[in-house]
Amino acid sequence: MLKNHNTTVIQNMAKRSFRTNRRRNISILLAVLFSTFLTFCIFTGGATFFEMQQTQGIRLHGAEYDAYLYGLTREQQELCRENPDILRSGIEAVAGYVVETEQNDTPDAGLLWTDETCWEEMRKPGRTWMEGHYPQKADEVLVKRESLKSCGLEGLKTGDTFTMTYGTALGEFTGEFRISGMWDGYGAKDVVFVSKAFYEQSGHELSSVASGRYMIDFKPKLMTRAKQEAFIESLHLEKQQNLFFNMEYENAVQVLAGAAGLAGIACLCACLLIYNIMYLSVSGNIRYYGLLQTVGMTGKQIRRLVGRQLSILAAAGAAGGLAIGAGVSFWLIPSVVKSMGVYLGKQESVRVAFHPWIVLLSVLLAALTVFAAGQKPARAAAAISPVEALGYRPCQAGKRSRRTGRGGVLWRLAKEQLTKDKKKAGIVILSLSAGLSLFLCLVTLLESEAARTIVSNYMDMDMVLENKTLKKENREDRRQVMDGEFLDELRGIEGLEEIYEVRCREILVPWEPDFSDMWMEEFYDMWMVQSSYEDEGRKNYKDHPEEYSSFIVGINETEFSCLNSTLEEPADEQAFLEGQTCILYRNGLAFTDGELRGRSVTCADFEDPGHRRTFQVGGLTDVNDYTGESPGCAPTLIVSDGALREFAEEAFVYKVSLRYSREYDRETEGELRELVENSGCAKNISCESKLEEMETVKKAQGNMMEVGLGMVLILALIGILNYVNTLVGNIRSRETEISVMESIGMSRRQVRRMLVMEGLLFAGGSLCVTWTVGLAATYTLYQSMNYRKVPFAVPAAPMAAASALVLAVCAAVPLMAYRSMEKKGTVVERLRGAE
Known part of the structure; x- marks a missing residue:
């Protein structure tokens, strides 16, 4: 065929197509606009999130380092x-x-x-x-x-x-x-x-x-x-x-790698959204492009026509997406955050991160996606002959012959839609499952960053009371500020579920060549920079062990189980509870567990050095929750509370750990603080509150969690809208097929049931991919970013809600598309219009 120089005609046809194919062009425009908007919000929200996380680190540490x-x-x-x-x-x-x-x-x-x-x-x-x-x-x-x-x-x-x-x-x-x-x-x-x-x-x-x-x-x-x-x-x-x-800086590379993986999945979802709409829109007009060849248009000119149409729509859609994205990022999100009553501090406003590369990356991504989406259908449109174009149907892939299968007819027809065009069905399921997987991963990460998760003290207690007088160097100033009467009043508070008392007694560890000499030599080498153990330390320790006092600390069975789980090699529980073994606080020394385990250590009561008891070392711990007054030169011995009572009838209540019946119960905490204030020793009792720490972390986080939640909600819409656009286009391209089935006796109710079944199959496939491949990917990304070592747990409520939403949308969208098709006229009118 001879080439015609009709560039001006192509330009006019491209412009005219915006009026004649308004619905198709609006779909493409909205697809590009929404995808650009999503990518812009994703990158802006991600940049904001990381900058706010850095701010959180500064606030938690009190300095920038x-x-x-x-x-x-x-x-x-x-x-x-x-x-x-x-x-x-x-x-x-x-x-x-x-x-x-x-x-x-x-x-x-x-x-x-x-x-x-x-x-x-x-x-x-x-x-x-x-x-x-x-x-x-x-x-x-x-x-x-x-x-x-x-x-x-x-x-x-x-x-x-x-x-x-x-x-x-x-x-x-x-x-x-x-x-x-x-x-x-x-x-x-x-x-x-x-x-x-x-x-x-x-x-x-x-x-x-x-x-x-x-x-x-x-x-x-x-x-x-x-x-x-x-x-x-x-x-x-x-x-x-x-x-x-800092944990944030130490793990920045792996966090960035995980974030890049999340961004890659998000970009894939946006690309699939544009690609599906482009492919359906262009391939649906293959017959029109084929007929243009009968009036002298060459294949190259057809590709130019398609490219010109797509470039205009892409430019308009990208500009609109950036404008809406900027409005949402810089106006709507801060307004929503403020309306939620999020604490921002005095004179502090929501700061949304913005970088020029975000605009460039969003536009470039949209342009590349539009180009990739239009290439294949444009080549098909240019390669098809006028005769082939007349018989072209976009949904005729698959087997021509059928055998009667098992199950209902409607289920078989619904399943055939997944296998008729496997590529299209795969893209729909992939896009929907990618969006759900991204939602799963982000919700899980946000849950791990929540103030309630970050604030978790030893044994996860709600309140810890500590006797501050035990830190006094003058032993006469140390007092039993939490006596029996105080403890009885504590037990009378209804909101308390568990109460654990930790008692301690000052001890001496006499010199002996097998253990204490070895311990003190390492202690001097590590901490006593100004003096030498060989020169004067050993002799002074032998002659005056009272100058190197330490503490013996008693814990109950529950506390031992928690402490034992942190040891390199768990200690024998029965031997510990029977008072045969003890756990030593390592105090930063270079001892390994094997060097000391099994050795005998003797302790003597500080007030009565003749009263002694010997324990075997059952293990070493770096947990500093049971160190008595403070780690001394001699080792701190952690024994069972029964062994401590046998060794010393009187001991200081060093610490009381409390767990509420309801976590973060403000009413119970108020009663506790009132009890401490009325005890007469309020200034001598420190209160470490998990609720108070949570408020501090929450204050440091600012609106970080709200921005993260906004990202999650935006990304959750990607897969759903991809499915909506794809399935609507799929049903529109099957108007003739559905009309033929109605003409041979299928009722409208049966058509609706078939379409609902199709949607549920798509939803089921996407959920299966999400809970298998998506869950594995989520776990991998989560662990790559989990520098806080928070245990992996899937947030059940958000994912249950998201799964229910997917099922509802997948069932409702086909019905809405069919209702729109019914408005075009009767079966005869639709069949006549199709030809």
Whole structure:
């Protein structure tokens, strides 16, 4: 056929097609618009989510840093300053602790000094308010209202003075201090900031792991595990030193890989949506394109015509999608978040992340998808002859011959639709299951990030009460603040389901060559930098074991089961409960479980050294919930509560752990706090509340969870709308077939039942793929991003609701499409119109 130069005609035909094929073009336009909108929202929401997660990390830590070094030498500081990958670094050092004030003898507050970089740059993002200035003189302090309250100094303000007794490396002192400033923000609750002048006279050194802290903020936002290990090796850490990366930074690479997998699935869903609509729309007009060849249009010109139509629709759809996406991201989402009453802090607004690459990526993805979607049908339209075009039917794939099968006729007809065009059915099931799988994965990840999941203390108790007087160095100041009367009143609170008492007694561990000598030698090597065990430590320990006292701690069977589950090798339960064995707190020493297990350790009562008892070591633990007052030089022994009662009739109630009948029960917590306040020892009892911690984490998260939920809801619509568009197009292309079945006796009710069965088969197939392949993919992605080690669990309620919604939509959409087809006229009119 001779080529005609009719470029102008092609352009006019492309424009005219928008009027003559309005319904088809609106479908394509909406498909591109909605897919562009989805990809834009996905990338914008994802970027916002990650930036907010970074903000959450800053708020939880109280400062912006990626790594935290315990102990700092001058050589290491120089190495960090010269390292081109380090953006900034700041010093934070423990200067001592508050012993008592005139209003509170157990304040439980620490003294901390930070350099200018740490305070002005790294801690600045964690501050929400400040007045005054950072301390400059040795008698100046900077405080929060919480730290004033813990010291019993409520009501003081900037410029006021107070007297406190404090402890440093040189001993205990009493002095008067002036409040140079006050601040509020995240992190560092019970901390009093002091000046550099105070730190220099405290006797502490930055090289000591008990004092020196070094915050490091890296330039690269991602660092592989290999590079992290190489950086640690470059510092040449001493035995006592340790460097920890923030969990977010340490696992950033694997989290990003998991996020890329999620984004890939989301993009696949959007691409399938565009592809299905494009393919159905273009292939449905194959006959029209074939007939154009009879008037002289070549195959190349037909491809240009199809390409011109699709490019105009793609441009309009992409522009509309970006506009709607921007409106939703920057206006609707913040409005919804605010209307939900989400805490954002003073003068804080919802910050939606936006980057130019999001626009470019969304447009590029839409363009590539439209191009890929139009290639195959355009080639088919150009290759078909006019004669073949007259007999073309888009849904004639499959076997021509049929055999009568088992089951009802309607079920057989419904199943044939899945096998007639396997590629199309596969795409529909794939797109729907991909959307459901993505929904499953995101809901699971969001559930693991929820404040209720993050806040989970040891044994998952709702409230832990602790005797603060046991931290007093002067033994005469230690008191039984939670006595029998107090415990009886606790048991009388109806909202409490479980109460666990942990008791402790001060002990000595006499010197012996088989165990204690080995323990103390390692302890000196690890922690006693200034002195040597060989030179003076061994002799002093033999002669004066009372200077190296420790604690024996008694726990019940439930607590032992929980502790035993954390051991490298579980201890023998019967031997422990019978008082034959004990668990040792490792206290950071380099002992392995095999080195000490089975050895005998003897302890003596501190007040009566002649009263002794010997236990066998059943295991080592790093869990610091049962360390008595604080880990001493000698080992802390954890034994059964029965063994402790046999060893010592009187023991301090060190800790009481409480579980409510209903988790996060505010009413029960209120009763508990009232009981503590009325006990007369409120200042000597610390209350660690899981409900309070959850509120802190929730406050730090801001609206992160709401943005994540918005992403989930948007992505859940992808697969459903893909199914809706595909199935509607499929039924429209089968109008002749359905009309023929009606003409030979199939009733409308039977047609509706058949179409519902088809929809349920599609839904069943997608659910099967989701709960097999999708669940496996979800588990893989979840574990790649699960740096918090939260156990994998499928949120039952959201997935049950999503599955029910899919079944309902898949059953309802075919009925709606058939009802639309019925409005075109009678069976005869539809058959006549088809030809």
